[in-house]
Amino acid sequence: QTKRWNIQREQPDHQAIQEAAELLQNGHTVAFPTETVYGLGADATDARAVSGIFKAKGRPEDNPLIAHVATKEQLRGLVSTLPAVAEKLLELFTPGPLTIVLPSNGVCADNVTARLSTIGVRIPEHPVARKLLKTCGLPIAAPSANISGKPSPTTADHVWADLQGKIAGLVDGGPTGVGVESTVIDCTQDIPVVLRPGGITKEQLQAAVGSVMVDPALANTADRPKAPGMKYTHYAPEVPMWLVEGALEKIQGVIDKERDNRKRVGVMASTETADKLQADQIIPLGSDLREIAASLYDALRIFKNGDVDLIVCETFPQIDIGQAIMNRLKKAATAYVDN
Ligand code: TXA
Ligand code: MG
Numbered sequence: 001q002t003k004r005w006n007i008q009r010e011q012p013d014h015q016a017i018q019e020a021a022e023l024l025q026n027g028h029t030v031a032f033p034t035e036t037v038y039g040l041g042a043d044a045t046d047a048r049a050v051s052g053i054f055k056a057k058g059r060p061e062d063n064p065l066i067a068h069v070a071t072k073e074q075l076r077g078l079v080s081t082l083p084a085v086a087e088k089l090l091e092l093f094t095p096g097p098l099t100i101v102l103p104s105n106g107v108c109a110d111n112v113t114a115r116l117s118t119i120g121v122r123i124p125e126h127p128v129a130r131k132l133l134k135t136c137g138l139p140i141a142a143p144s145a146n147i148s149g150k151p152s153p154t155t156a157d158h159v160w161a162d163l164q165g166k167i168a169g170l171v172d173g174g175p176t177g178v179g180v181e182s183t184v185i186d187c188t189q190d191i192p193v194v195l196r197p198g199g200i201t202k203e204q205l206q207a208a209v210g211s212v213m214v215d216p217a218l219a220n221t222a223d224r225p226k227a228p229g230m231k232y233t234h235y236a237p238e239v240p241m242w243l244v245e246g247a248l249e250k251i252q253g254v255i256d257k258e259r260d261n262r263k264r265v266g267v268m269a270s271t272e273t274a275d276k277l278q279a280d281q282i283i284p285l286g287s288d289l290r291e292i293a294a295s296l297y298d299a300l301r302i303f304k305n306g307d308v309d310l311i312v313c314e315t316f317p318q319i320d321i322g323q324a325i326m327n328r329l330k331k332a333a334t335a336y337v338d339n
Helices: 013-026 047-057 072-078 083-091 127-136 154-164 202-209 248-260 289-302 322-332
Strands: 001-005 028-033 039-043 066-068 098-103 119-124 167-170 183-186 195-196 240-244 267-271 280-283 310-314 335-337
Touching: 001 267, 013 028, 013 039, 013 127, 013 167, 028 154, 028 248, 039 047, 039 127, 047 066, 083 202, 154 167, 154 289, 154 310, 167 289, 240 322, 248 267, 248 310, 289 322
Parallel strands: 001 167, 028 167, 066 119, 098 183, 240 310, 240 335, 267 280, 267 310
Antiparallel strands: 028 039, 098 119, 183 195
């Protein structure tokens, strides 16, 4: 049985948070909202508790988890050094959708870091996450609260659909905000390296600390990525998805051809594009990149086997949060159509 609490985003109810925090303190798994996606939390200092996360999600053990904390002091307690560039990033972007990879001091259980010498740390900004972290007083290991391979959850219902009965608790604090996961930046080298694009953009990071590199694996999917999680199939909808680059007529052409082949075609596109396309099921994602990021994972979960045979999704400019959107779409897609 999974205990579910409904609470107000801005006024986290004390009783619910208290109960959820106690479950965490007692070594159980609890899902909770952050400003990016829902996380599935467990006490990061307790290897047995952490193994419950891997088990519930069906997550490969070689994919390290992010340790979530309420304060910078707590964060300092998990790392062996805090380079100046990391200090600066913390000062500017946290609390917020940024995860910093630093040398671990071994306080967290070694299955949190998949036995790497480094650890990803993050101070979320969502009021419910903050209250829960403060109340339990522990570093909380938390990957996205979905079954491994599925789109990350942006609502409590997504979590419920995937993990009901497999976790001890779910704090429902409404839909998350950003909609794609935190930016992961490795600060263990002289020049920081973005391992996963996310809520904080490369442009924002460069403006803050000067030079920032991007993991070459993000451009070339053939290379083995440094964020171990990036090598797995991710964000997959129930039915195949094609990413189609090009003008409106071209996208419509691809849809028409498949419908002529008796396929039922679903479409995901910006509201502007969606309004002009014809298909069997159309999900408008929003009118700007921020809105599109916020609705992306919900859209991927809406298309059901039996309703459509194929999803066609347009491509988006790789600027601002568009980098994160395209990174996730490329992982979700079964084909990229660009000729
Ligand atoms: O927004 C988020 O980051 C959400 C919320 C719940 O905070 N969490 C999340 O966790 O997306 P997860 O486990 O789904 O993704 C963590 C990513 C993975 O790609 C993982 O490989 C990478 O961060 N990562 C974690 N620790 C790392 C480390 N020490 N070195 C390199 N990559 C690391
Ligand atoms: Mg994930």
